[in-house]
Amino acid sequence: MEQIQVGDSNFCGGGSTRSDGNVLVGASPRLDTLPEDCISMVISHTTPRDACVVASVSKTIKSAAQSDLVWETFIPPEYASLVPRSLNCSSKKEMYLSLADDSVLIDDGKKSFWVEKSSGKKCYMISAMDLTIIWGDSPAYWQWNTVPESKFEKVAELRDVCWFEIRGKISCRMLSKGTHYSVYAVFKRANNRSHGFDHTPIEAGVGFVGKEATKTFVFLEPGGRDPRGGYRNTGVSHAAVSRAFRTRRPWMRMPREEEVEGEKEAGGNVVEEPKERGDGWSEVKLGKFEINDVGCGDGDEIEFTLMETQMGHWKSGLVFQGIEIRPVKEEKVVTK
Template identity: 65%
Template sequence: MEQIQVGGGSSRNGAARLDTLPEDCISMVVSHTSPRDACVVASVSKTVKSAAESDLVWDKFLPPELSSLVPPRSLDFSSKKEIYMSLANDSVLIDDGKKSFWLEKGSGKKCYMLSAMDLKITWSDCPAYWKWKKDPESKFEKVAKLRHVCWFEIRGKISCGMLSKGTHYSVYAVLKIGGSGSRGLDDTPMEALVGFAGEEAASKTFVLLEPKGTYPRGGYSSGSFREVSTGVEEPKERGDGWSEVKLGNFYNGDGGCDDDGNEIEFSIMGTEQEDWKSGLIFQGIEIRPMNEGD
């Protein structure tokens, strides 16, 4: 919390003055800050702590459409703060298990992961090219395992109205490699696009779906190794058994986009080279608020 001031003065003096107000007034003041601020200011005194942890405060930090968004069991807690912390500490499945939803802990911004089942994957209905399988490390029922394709294309979209307004978001592909038999993923950059539907992409970059030079090409090579230029995004380990590669950023404005039914679209395309690709296990696309440095 940077400052909480009531009637001017320093943050310390402001906190002291805040402590002299009626509890419902304190709650009203704190509800106009952020979840992070509410947790910090609760240390001022018992009175402020009680006010800062009240349902009046934490109801403001929860999305107004929450009851229609998540399963009722996700809201079965004794206080609004407990509901918030539950959604900030772990995701819940929504949309018949095709998406997961959670809140960014410090800000309350909405975050999602779209499962592979919720995306358009070219040739995914052909067992010779893609296989749908269970994975104990996935939050979804099934993941998509790439067998062999030369035309690689994954597309997805999400309504702007599902996201937090006035927020800069980043989009990530969440994936891993199924053993050492991968092919064409660490030496052939693919094009990644992120932007509003019907408009020129707000973000365009090139990505590898496996860190460069992970495995020696040997006799299983798709051809001569291509020197990958600097600036190409590579996967990074997440600590949950998966890796992620950044596809791009976008800004969800303060108003109007959801009224128009606008959507954010994103894609990964590897279609210009006729190299065969295999070995990828794809969990989904994650959309979360940008961090500093993104």
């Protein structure tokens, strides 16, 4: 939490007032001796985590930290009305926590929204219904099903394609300013089976529309032993995959451990593999981007892609729920 110099002459009028009406500039009264609305105003310029921490200082500060004046500033105004009335929230803090603990559907049920509990940053999942999926309208290649564990009415189940391509966009104005975001594909195997993804790197791209996207490679199956060559996918670098595609060589030999370590030391990015989530789905990181403190223009958008069109073999058996966009944990952000 930002340290506040209570005795600063610019803070709430500056200093304290003596009985004779004169202001003692530079005096340092306790924070909890200030008017409660003044304390609340100060806390409202921090974060939800800070508000919870500072509430332990004293009863007066706790009252100020839990006030509606504080928590209303943490709730994105455009989504305040979306909190279900059935929750009967008695305070703005309860309303905030409901947006942090559970997502709400927006844009006719094609997106879900929530806030990161500790920071109040905006988070989204864009449903498969709101993505551009090549051949997605052809039942021979993709099916649109309802599954109870999905946030959305429909999910996209891959039946069989050799040209695999998914694209999506989101307006920058929907996101939080001054925030580093990561983008994830959220999916699962259909009936615990899939085909054509176990040894196939998928190209992922994330970037601002109209500018060159940052590209990498991901696997949509966890690392395993390749029966053709006996190598594991885990630890394969982006550089190694790029070389394979540039030379159009079959994806048959994985680099040795010393090759992987050498590329890591040279600054190479390791190809991302999927991780299981607590909600029964898997996710794989596609990339990241930053919304600066100024924000974006009206027409600025972030675009993300997931595609494999080089190998030419058939792929099937994955169920896509959507693309999730959430803030990078602040402690992991390195500022040079």
